Amino acid sequence: MPWDLKPDRPIYVQLVEQIEQMILSGVFPPGSKLPSVRDLAKEASVNPNTMQRALSELEEEGLIITHRTSGRSITEDAGMIEKARIRIARNHVDEFLEKMQKLGFDRKEILSLITEMIQEVEK
Amino acid sequence: MPWDLKPDRPIYVQLVEQIEQMILSGVFPPGSKLPSVRDLAKEASVNPNTMQRALSELEEEGLIITHRTSGRSITEDAGMIEKARIRIARNHVDEFLEKMQKLGFDRKEILSLITEMIQEVEK
Amino acid sequence: MPWDLKPDRPIYVQLVEQIEQMILSGVFPPGSKLPSVRDLAKEASVNPNTMQRALSELEEEGLIITHRTSGRSITEDAGMIEKARIRIARNHVDEFLEKMQKLGFDRKEILSLITEMIQEVEK
Amino acid sequence: MPWDLKPDRPIYVQLVEQIEQMILSGVFPPGSKLPSVRDLAKEASVNPNTMQRALSELEEEGLIITHRTSGRSITEDAGMIEKARIRIARNHVDEFLEKMQKLGFDRKEILSLITEMIQEVEK
DNA sequence: GTGGTCTAGACCACC
DNA sequence: GTGGTCTAGACCACA
Numbered sequence: 372m373p374w375d376l377k378p379d380r381p382i383y384v385q386l387v388e389q390i391e392q393m394i395l396s397g398v399f400p401p402g403s404k405l406p407s408v409r410d411l412a413k414e415a416s417v418n419p420n421t422m423q424r425a426l427s428e429l430e431e432e433g434l435i436i437t438h439r440t441s442g443r444s445i446t447e448d449a450g451m452i453e454k455a456r457i458r459i460a461r462n463h464v465d466e467f468l469e470k471m472q473k474l475g476f477d478r479k480e481i482l483s484l485i486t487e488m489i490q491e492v493e494k
Numbered sequence: 495m496p497w498d499l500k501p502d503r504p505i506y507v508q509l510v511e512q513i514e515q516m517i518l519s520g521v522f523p524p525g526s527k528l529p530s531v532r533d534l535a536k537e538a539s540v541n542p543n544t545m546q547r548a549l550s551e552l553e554e555e556g557l558i559i560t561h562r563t564s565g566r567s568i569t570e571d572a573g574m575i576e577k578a579r580i581r582i583a584r585n586h587v588d589e590f591l592e593k594m595q596k597l598g599f600d601r602k603e604i605l606s607l608i609t610e611m612i613q614e615v616e617k
Numbered sequence: 618m619p620w621d622l623k624p625d626r627p628i629y630v631q632l633v634e635q636i637e638q639m640i641l642s643g644v645f646p647p648g649s650k651l652p653s654v655r656d657l658a659k660e661a662s663v664n665p666n667t668m669q670r671a672l673s674e675l676e677e678e679g680l681i682i683t684h685r686t687s688g689r690s691i692t693e694d695a696g697m698i699e700k701a702r703i704r705i706a707r708n709h710v711d712e713f714l715e716k717m718q719k720l721g722f723d724r725k726e727i728l729s730l731i732t733e734m735i736q737e738v739e740k
Numbered sequence: 741m742p743w744d745l746k747p748d749r750p751i752y753v754q755l756v757e758q759i760e761q762m763i764l765s766g767v768f769p770p771g772s773k774l775p776s777v778r779d780l781a782k783e784a785s786v787n788p789n790t791m792q793r794a795l796s797e798l799e800e801e802g803l804i805i806t807h808r809t810s811g812r813s814i815t816e817d818a819g820m821i822e823k824a825r826i827r828i829a830r831n832h833v834d835e836f837l838e839k840m841q842k843l844g845f846d847r848k849e850i851l852s853l854i855t856e857m858i859q860e861v862e863k
Numbered sequence: 864g865t866g867g868t869c870t871a872g873a874c875c876a877c878c
Numbered sequence: 879g880t881g882g883t884c885t886a887g888a889c890c891a892c893a
Contacts, residue, residue, distance in 0.1 A: 378682075468608075475579070685878090
């Protein structure tokens with residue numbers, strides 16, 4: 372598990388992103404129970420308050436459900452999760468393409484650069 | 495001219511990015527003179543100090559040269575500019591790939607999604 | 618403690634040098650916590666912004682690490698510190714040799730003069 | 741001839757230093773006539789006012805003499821020149837040694853580092 | 864007029 | 879309380 376927190380951006384934002392990714396990528400499957408705030412905080416070496424704040428945000432997004440007595444769990448609506456995954460991905464692509472086009476890259480160049488770099492990473 | 499500054503990130507960072515792009519896209523051609531700090535600041539409705547900081551960063555990058563008493567100019571070294579363009583592009587690709595992989599997309603999926611969307615944009 | 622600031626060079630540069638030296642000479646040991654910007658500024662009778670700028674430079678050099686909400690500390694990487702010490706020393710030697718050569722001293726003369734004077738100091 | 745002027749320090753200071761060095765190293769021998777301000781300025785690609793200012797400083801130091809009608813010349817007092825050369829050199833060594841000792845280098849280390857670097861330069 | 868530096872004072876997000 | 883950012887306004891050396 373990552374939990375790589377850098378001091379350049381707010382901790383709680385990074386926690387939101389990382390937990391989001393764990394949900395969307397299936398580390399926490401739909402309907403599964405989430406560890407307690409305390410445990411999550413300890414695992415991420417973070418103040419419980421900070422973890423608390425991150426979970427609240429995820430609840431607002433609808434990815435997490437709070438049960439009054441028995442902790443939190445991932446939403447059971449698998450469709451919703453998949454939809455979120457696609458939506459976020461398309462956003463990333465959109466932003467990426469816009470930035471590259473502003474730099475004067477055309478489609479061909481973008482594709483060739485990205486395939487080149489994707490193979491470097493592979494090593 | 496852009497100068498659209500949003501309050502979500504430091505202004506000086508956005509200034510750096512926007513001026514960077516003006517240089518890379520030829521709004522300020524290599525070797526040309528840059529308006530004075532005060533003029534640029536006024537135009538962007540920003541405090542001169544903030545603009546100054548942005549320009550200093552661009553100087554560290556090697557895109558801008560400052561002549562102590564007679565203003566600043568864009569570097570004449572076209573190679574320098576091209577290098578900056580590549581560097582920035584690779585940064586964008588890096589960030590993009592990292593985000594997508596965290597969402598659980600593998601190389602093949604990333605490439606197919608991006609080629610799909612790049613053709614939508616084309617229309 | 619030094620904090621002798623002369624008006625002939627930018628204050629923030631002198632601050633960088635002096636703090637640098639405190640780190641290299643062990644006044645602030647590796648891993649130790651640094652006083653807050655405000656405290657340091659007050660101690661040096663300097664505006665907090667000026668001190669902040671000095672600390673930012675030290676961070677870029679890798680000598681200092683900043684924890685967004687809990688202050689700054691000296692890097693724990695002793696190698697980093699040693700590298701800085703060498704880098705600065707070589708700079709001094711470079712500047713020194715250049716000055717001497719411009720005065721028309723050749724290698725032999727430089728070495729003999731310096732060995733002579735180094736022994737005077739010894740007394 | 742050097743005339744390498746960098747934009748990081750006042751031009752006229754650099755001119756003073758470089759002309760000083762030419763005198764002390766014998767490029768302009770004692771008693772010899774100095775080119776006119778205009779010529780010197782043209783050669784250094786500098787505004788005559790700036791060169792003028794540099795020469796005034798050298799005059800104050802006593803290295804240069806102005807003849808009301810026939811330009812300037814180097815002082816004829818060869819002893820004075822040699823004394824200045826030595827004095828300045830010893831100052832450089834002093835400053836250098838002090839800096840190195842502050843960095844924690846002892847005599848042996850200083851000598852070994854300097855002999856090492858002096859040979860690198862030689863290549 | 865140009866860039867560079869500094870001060871004073873303020874506000875913000877974060878923990 | 880911490881660092882980070884921004885504004886406003888000032889002064890300086892330089893050409």
